[in-house]
Amino acid sequence: MENILNIKEVSKYYQSADTSLTILDKISFSIRKGSTVAITGPSGSGKTTLLGLCAGLDHASAGSVELNNVLLDQLTEDQRAEVRNRYVGFIFQNFQLLPTLTALENIMVPLELRGEKNIRPRALELLDKVGLSARADHYPVQLSGGEQQRISLARAFSNTPAILFADEPTGNLDGETSEKVIKLLFDLNKEAGTTLIIVTHDMDLASRADRIIRLKSGLIVGDEQKMYV
Amino acid sequence: MAWRDSRKNRSRLFLFTSSIILGIAALVAVYSFRDNLQRDINNQAKSLTGADLTIDSRKAISKPVMAMLDTLGDQRARQLDFASMLYFVKNEGSRLVQIKALEGNYPFYGEIETTPVSASKAIKNGRNALVDRTVMLQFKAKPGDSIRVGKISFAIAGYLDNAPGQTGFSATISPIVYIPLRYLSETGLVAFGSRIHYSYFYQFNQPEKIAPLLKKLRPTLDREGLDQETVESKKRDTGRSFQDLSRFLALAGFVALLLGCIGVGSAIHVYVNEKIAAISTLRCLGVKAWEAFFIFLIQISFIGLAGAVAGAALGTGIQFLLPLVLKDFLPVEFNMQVSWLAIFQGILTGVIISVLFALPSLLSVRKVSPLNAIRLSFEPEQAKKEPLKWLVYLLILLFVTGFSYLQMNSWTQALIFSLSIVAAIAIFYGLSLLLLGLVRKTLPAGLSYAWRQGFSNLYRPNNQTLMLIVSIGLSTALIATLYFVQGILISKVTLSTEKTQPNMALFDIQSSQNEAVAALTRQYHLPLMTQVPVITMRLEEINGKNAAELAKTDSLKAKPKGEENERRESSSRAFKSELRATYQDKLTSAETITSGKWTGRLRSPSDIIYVSLDERYADRINVKVGDKIQFNVQGMMIPTVVGSLRKIDWVKMQTNFRIVFPRGVLEEAPQFHVIMTRVPDNKVSADFQSQVVRNFPNVSVIDLGLIMQVLDELLGKISFVIRFMASFSMITGWIVLISAVRSSKNQRLREIVLLRTIGAKGRQILSITAIEYFFLGLFSAAAGMIIAIAGSWALAVYSFGSDFQLPVVPVLILFCSVTLIVVFTGMLSSINVLRRSPLEVLRKDS
Structure with a gap:
């Protein structure tokens, strides 16, 4: 199957006056289209930095990142934004909804940025899928944490992304709510056939992925692929 | 703890207090000016009057009373002054001036300033005159030239630079010419109907005798309708008229300070909200509610002190500008010195008022629960009833009223002023709410995303939208009202210069001359209107x-x-x-x-x-x-x-x-x-005036063109003074805007980064930011303009008794300028936010 993400010899280091701090050190891996991958590791291992580089949120110090056949390293910030808008969805630990927009408007944002028309039915459909049709006109502050994360899920799927990045998606939720959100995430993902990359500490969540990449001190120390019979 | 906690926020906190710097600066400048002026008036009062006692009358004094007055004092002088035409023989120019016919050694204190200095003595020794410098320059006259006053000529002894008690402005309105009194009768100007002002000056070797003497003389003086002026009364009167001016200036400064304080209050509100996590952590570690409150109170007090000290320093510098602005109105030679009392008053006011306005937000610190540190609460905090906040609001009102009382010396006026400010802010607040609500309801759903997002941003949590509209709107209203009122006054005057209206008045025409003057007028083909x-x-x-x-x-x-x-x-x-x-x-x-x-x-x-x-x-x-x-x-x-x-x-x-x-x-x-x-042009005007002065020396001519010029100058100077003070409010409104943009930086940064993450291009983000500030500027300008137009209309109709015609082009220019300044400031302050890396912020957030 075709790869959606190719990471080759990627390094990230920060240079201060006389010291150099290496966050990621010559990392390489590829991810197949439609697969689910969990990136785990202790704090400071470079998980979020890796996610940022994969999603085109940051530049690598060395190496190359190819997302959906687009080489990100040579692109300007605006070109990378266009790539993200076209192919990428995001889910954050802190939900990151725009506080000034209603639930429905938050879901519509990625489509509006694309300049698409008649997007309301699509947003309402997604809102229905996450079970929050009744909350369409509510602002984020009027929603619970679980509800906000469900809106965030709907937004992430609104532009039918080729790849979805989730950064500790249950980090701020209690056990019961986490379970519901995870189920919804995997269901929506399966339905849309999206590639899912989850950064998490939660080994239960990681174990649901097809593949687990373990990071430590900026290096890949484990890459487990689930074997299906 | 307060010190340690402020370490990472000092520059930001200082930005908040920068809103009060200009207000304090204005107050310190005005206080210093007032102190210095009062000192100079006290020191120079004798030079202002030129005598220990002056008796004034608008009619000739009866012989018995005159005989009594001639026994007063150790030295005596007298002066008759009246308006008359001055004729320059060389170039045949003429102009209405104030003739002062002087006899004796007046002024006994100070001097009549002339160039050359000896000229002031020359008028005592012959048919010489001192002519106001501006008039001399206007008619290109030089010392030694001849002038005619009435029927006789005088040689110009020199330029008159300054007469006792004369201000730069009074010289413009009514230029002075000194002549010796002994030649007055020869001029033929003292005839029936001449409006002559008689002044008698006395010098006393023992000035302490004046008060009891006046007490004894008062019944006689009152019966005769005579006014008297002493050095003490002059001090009092001059001080009083400038007290009114400095009160006005201080209140204008105070309005700027209040605007700044509203900005500080709002910024502190945002600051405290952002500090909730830190406060709850402190509470977890055992810090008591009041201790947490005091940590922030101490921070704000010190930052308020820093702002007030900076304001006082700036104000001490600005005070040197005030005499330049007001020089034409000052009767004394102004000596500027640093007034430590003014600095102390300014700093004290600054600290008190910044703490008072920060207190409503600071009180919330006591209510922050330690639970916030271990559990993120997504439910909005229910506003708890806080009686102390009402006490603080009452204290603010009391402080404002108390401060106003100190300026006005009347509780009624102070209360009216304070309530007017509260009402003005409430009206602005209501109007802003109305405008926002109207636009929110009427904004078309089909509008592009950038427009809708830009508008929605005005409603972001902890937004300062209303406060900004109030402060920018209020300063816009001040400037616009000032402009409109100036326009109303000028249009009133312009109305009187319409072609159907007369533009020249000839007065003091004796009955015997009436027909001859009328005939001369007709001879020049001028209408007898x-x-x-x-x-x-x-x-x-x-x-x-x-x-x-x-x-x-x-x-x-x-x-x-x-x-x-x-x-x-x-x-x-x-x-x-x-x-x-x-x-x-x-x-x-x-x-x-x-x-x-x-x-x-x-x-x-x-x-x-x-x-x-x-x-x-x-x-x-x-x-x-x-x-x-x-x-x-x-x-x-x-x-x-x-x-x-x-x-x-x-x-x-x-x-x-x-x-x-x-x-x-x-x-x-x-x-x-x-x-x-009505004269058609300046040439005919000059020729006709010369002819009138030659044929009828006692007849005076008022040229409306000249009056218009003087009025224009007066209005220009007064409006410059008011604009100077209003500019403090305007710049404060601008600083409040910068401070508000900076204080909401974190929130906006999160929004922008999020938009970038989900694929927004730089152009789209820039558009959203520009549109947000466009709406903010638009509402501020609209609120300010509505108030200014309503206020100016009311002033025009009820105070000036004229119609108010909206000056459309200036309104549009002002409207667009305010909006553009807000957009420009907002964009400039946001630019570094646009440059931040998305990952950096997302990482910080998680």
Whole structure:
């Protein structure tokens, strides 16, 4: 199957006056289209930095990142934004909804940025899928944490992304709510056939992925692929 | 702890307090100016009066009283001054000036400043004159040239640079020419109807004797209708008039300070909200609620102190500008010194007011639960009832009222001022809410995303939208109102320069000259637009009571206060001053009867004489239709009854009179005449004036063009002073905007990064940011303009009695300028936010 993400010899280091701090050190891996991958590791291992580089949120110090056949390293910030808008969805630990927009408007944002028309039915459909049709006109502050994360899920799927990045998606939720959100995430993902990359500490969540990449001190120390019979 | 906690926020906190810097600077500058001016007035009061005692009269003093006055003091001098035409022989130019005919060694203190210095002495030694420098320059005259005053010529001894008590501005309005008194009679200018002001100056070797002497003389002086001025009374009067000015300036500064404080209060509110996590952590670690409160109170107090000290330093610098702005109005030589008292007052005011306005937000610190540290709460905090906040609001109102009282010395005025400020802010607040609500409801759903997102951003959590609209709107309103009022005043004057209106007045025409002057006017092909007789008279009795009896009646009543008291005073003054009346059989186009019945002609000598009074004058002297007034016309008592009251349109350029007699009463009384005409251009004006001065030296000419020029200059100077003070509010509004943009930086950063993460391009983010500030600027400008237009309309209609026509182009220019400044400032302050890496912020957030 075709790869959606190719990471080759990627390094990230920060240079201060006389010291150099290496966050990621010559990392390489590829991810197949439609697969689910969990990136785990202790704090400071470079998980979020890796996610940022994969999603085109940051530049690598060395190496190359190819997302959906687009080489990100040579692109300007605006070109990378266009790539993200076209192919990428995001889910954050802190939900990151725009506080000034209603639930429905938050879901519509990625489509509006694309300049698409008649997007309301699509947003309402997604809102229905996450079970929050009744909350369409509510602002984020009027929603619970679980509800906000469900809106965030709907937004992430609104532009039918080729790849979805989730950064500790249950980090701020209690056990019961986490379970519901995870189920919804995997269901929506399966339905849309999206590639899912989850950064998490939660080994239960990681174990649901097809593949687990373990990071430590900026290096890949484990890459487990689930074997299906 | 307060110190340690502030380490990462000091620059941000200082930005908050920068909003108060200009307000404090304005106050310190005004206080220092006031202190310095009062000191200079005290030090220079003798030079202002030039004498220990001055006795003034508007009529010639009777012989017995004059004999008594001639015994006063150790040195005496006298001066007669009046308006007359000055004629420059060399270039045939002429201009209306104030002639001061002087005798004696006045001024006894200070000096008449001249160039060359010796010129001031030269006028005592021959037919020499001192001529105001500006007039000399206007007519390109030089010392040694000849001028003619009335029938005789004088040699110009030198430029008159400054006369005692003269301000730069009074010299512009009424330029002075000194001549020796002994030549006055030869000028032929002292004739019937000449309005002469008599001044008698006295120098005392023992000034302490003046007060008891005046006490003894007062009944005689009052009976004769004489005014007296001493060094002490001059100090008091000059101090008082400048006290009013400095009060106005201080209140203007205070408004800027209040605007800044609203900004500080709002910024601290955002700051405290962002600090909730840190506060809850401190609470977890055992810090008590009040201790947490004091940590932030100490921070704010120190930052307030820093802002106040910076403001005081700036104000001490700005105080050097005030004398430059006000120099034309200052009667004394101004010596600027640092006023430590003013600095102390400014700093104290700054600290108190910044703490007071921060307190409502700071009090919330006590309510932050330690639970916030271990559990993220997504439910909005329910606003808990906080009685202490109401106490703080009350304290703020008390402070504002107290401060205003210190400026105004009247609790009523202070309360009205404070409540007006509260009302103005409330109106702005309401108007802003209305505008926001209206646009929110009417914003088309089909509008592009950037427009909708930009507008929605005004509603972000902890937004300062309303506060910004209030502060920017208020400063816009100040500037716009000022501009509109200036326009109203100028249009009133311009109206009087329309081609159908006269633009030149010839007065002091004796009856014997009346026809000849009219003939000369016709000879120049100039229209005789008005030709009226003027009769000088005095009030003798009102309803059978003379001045003394009316004063006695008044003294038996409880002494009225305020405006009523001032009215009574002018009522008794009405008996002292000379009145100028006319007679006519028809009303002029500027007059309308508002009550009673107009009588244009006396049918038989035995009929009751019904006079018509200007309604405002009637109100001032407290008479109504049917009241009896006895006038003293050059010794002849004429009993009259008030037959009607007239409303007069004083804007029209024509002779208007407070008292109008019917025809058939005053025709034989001693009188002089006024002729009004219209000259087509400056050349004809100059030629005609020269001819009038040559043929009729006693006739004075007022050229409206010159008056317009002076008025324009006066308005320009006054509006510059007001604009100077209003600029403090305007710049404060701008700083509050910068501070608000900076204080919401974290929130906006999160929004922008999120938009970037989900694929927004730089152009889209820039558009959203620009649109947000566009709406903010638009609402601020709209609120400010609405208030300014409403206020100016009310001023035009109710205060100036004229129509208000909206100056569309200036309104649009001001409107667009305010909006653009807000957009530009918002974009400039946001630019570094746009440059931040998305990952950096997302990482920080998680």
